[in-house]
Amino acid sequence: MTSVLTTADDTFHLPKDDNDPWWTETVWFAWMIPERQLLGYYYVAFRPNLGVYSGGVTVFDASAELPWELPFHNWDWHQAIPEGLDLRNAELENGMGIIAEEPGTRYHLTYEHRRGLSLDMHYTATCPPLLSLQVPPFIHGHLDQIGHVTGTMVLDGEVLPIDCLAMRDRSWGPRPEGPQPRAGYSYGALPGGTAFLAVGMSKDHAREITTGFLHRDGTQHRLTSGTREVERDGDGRPTAIHIDAVDEDRRSLVVHGRVVSQQVLPVYSSMLC
16 A cells, blocks of 8 residues: 655656546645645646646635635636646746655755745655555556655745645546545544544535545554545535544554635636635
8 A cells, every 4th residue: 555656656657548638747745734725726737749838826714715815826727838847857937846865755945926925845754655556546656655754934024934734645647637535634633643534525515535545653544434424504615523543453544624724626628715
């Protein structure tokens, strides 16, 4: 359920079909400032066969939900991929910078935008990666990994230190536009090493857990079964999430989470998060 990553995994993978316009490579890092009920996403999706990328940075807290009302949101579409781009040391015209300092383990992330946000963050893995191949909803290459994120965010002139545990993921494979499966993605981590990821999908509200992991007492195993229940208010907004799952070693995972901040994020034209 885990894999040793090499430096090649931090940059573009070779497409199985050089003519497939939907071949996609994604990079995602999250960070948070819990005392501010604030969460940030650093996300970019490349379509090398088309020569374009999309994505950017979004920061949300309990003050707003819609992209144009968030503390910060800047999402680019159909930007040209720089010739010869290597994701191990990449600078994009939208202000994002990524340096892979150690394969699959340490990354330096930067961002600078005229609208009032700058980032200087370091990610260091604290858990092995979960590599998913042909595991719904990740039907191609996908990895998820908890890490320790430190650094600084400057938002509208306010300097905010970052020191948290958060997730990163990478994916590669065809990702066509069109109807998407309904999926749920929940993770958490505690100082000392305990961490989990629970991914569910279904036709209604992503109740069945199809993959994920539990990292506890120094060992990590894939989740094999379980449920993810979501409570909602009268307008359909999530208010709480309950997870009850079992891993390959028959260890139990029971989690109850209360929603404090949320956003509406159109990651792709056909995918709403």
